[in-house]
Amino acid sequence: MKIFGKQVGIALAALKIAACTAVLDSAVAQEPPALSAITDPAERGRVQRLIDGARKEGALSWIGVQFEPDRAGAVIAAFKRHYGLDDLRAGYVYAPTGEIISRVERLLGEKRNSVDIVWSSSWAWYKDLLRRGEIMRYESPYYKEYTLSDRNGMSEPGYWASDAYSFSPLYSPATMQRRGITDFHPASWADFVDPRLAGGISMIDPLVSASAAPVLAGVARVLGDDWLRKLGAHKPMLHVRGAQGRDAIGAGEIAVTLLGTPADTLSLIERGVQVRQAFPSEGVVLIPFTPIILKDAPHPNTAQLFIDFVRSAHGTQAIATQAGALLFFGRPGVKLKHPDLMPAAEDVKVIPFDWNSEGSDEAIGRFRDKARAAGIGQK
Secondary structure, three states: OHHHHHHHHHHHHHHHHHHHHHHHHHHHHOOOHHHHOOOOHHHHHHHHHHHHHHHHHOEEEEEEOOOOHHHHHHHHHHHHHHHOOOOOEEEEEEOOHHHHHHHHHHHHHOOOOOOOEEEEOOHHHHHHHHHOOOEOOOOOOOHHHOHHHHHOOOOEOOOEOOEEEOOEEEEOHHHHHHOOOOOOOOOOHHHHHOHHHOOOEEEEOOOOOOOHHHHHHHHHHHHOHHHHHHHHHOOOEEEOOHHHHHHHHHOOOOOEEEEEOHHHHHHHHHOOOOOEEOOOOOOEOOEEEEEEEEOOOOOHHHHHHHHHHHHOHHHHHHHHHOOOOOOEOOOOOOOOOOOOOOOOOOOOOEOOOOOOOOOOHHHHHHHHHHHHHOOOOOO
16 A cells, blocks of 8 residues: 555655646747747847737827828737737827827827837937937837937937838839830939929928938938929929828829828829839938837836837847838838838938938928928918
């Protein structure tokens, strides 16, 4: 009986060991990919604490521009998988920059902020928020890898590192031919004030748009005031959102939308409209496209994880491929989903632009006066 009892005890112990091993194996199998990739114990502990906090918070609130809802959804899905946050409720509001500013300022003014992440392109507004102490200080460990952001003056240590987008001319060869222009081979911004294009150009209104104004200011600084006056003499069709210019060129209403994007080009090509994007020899102005965390974010742990994700190599690649975002990424080495539509950030010719001085509210105000005097703008 003693031998039998000993055998039973051994068997029970073996079962306990097997059960514990199964639990451990299950835990390892369910470990979020983000943790599996970390070898440094301190960093692993930091991320685990943020994940634990995010699970308690259970939500993320994000407002932004550029990412249309389906693209934002792809980013959120990849983020949730990476950190094992399957039950996270993520809300996304897609809006123009001006509307984002108005909405966030109203919430801040009423002391009832409900937004975690703002992802926009208004440098002057961000700097104003920073002066007022409305941005959470957070130094993601991935910011140091954003060397292209640093090189182009688009980083703010301790607060953000930027990707970028740009505006450059987009034109329809078919519409050109209908206008009798068969030899249009643009190499410069100067080619887009060709007298033959009069009445056939559209552009985002620089007196309204927070992103069009600095781009036009940068180009005008390189090409001179005479170029701006020639552009004004063309009486370009003005619109508030880039999609309006894209759709006008797609419908054959205009030959050129001066401030188009590779995303516009891709959208039209997918509709069967043949268009071309020009990257002029003088270069393009990179517009900082930046995610920040508001100081009183209701879900701070989730927000910090989100920033880590979108600034990491893994998250950036997900944005480039799964979300298909056509951006000039602030970190080198990102493989673009559509490399035929735009150069990589390392290769694009950049018109230098000091966002702290040339992009200030005062400087943009002075440029808008100049644009108005040249006959550009609705106000």
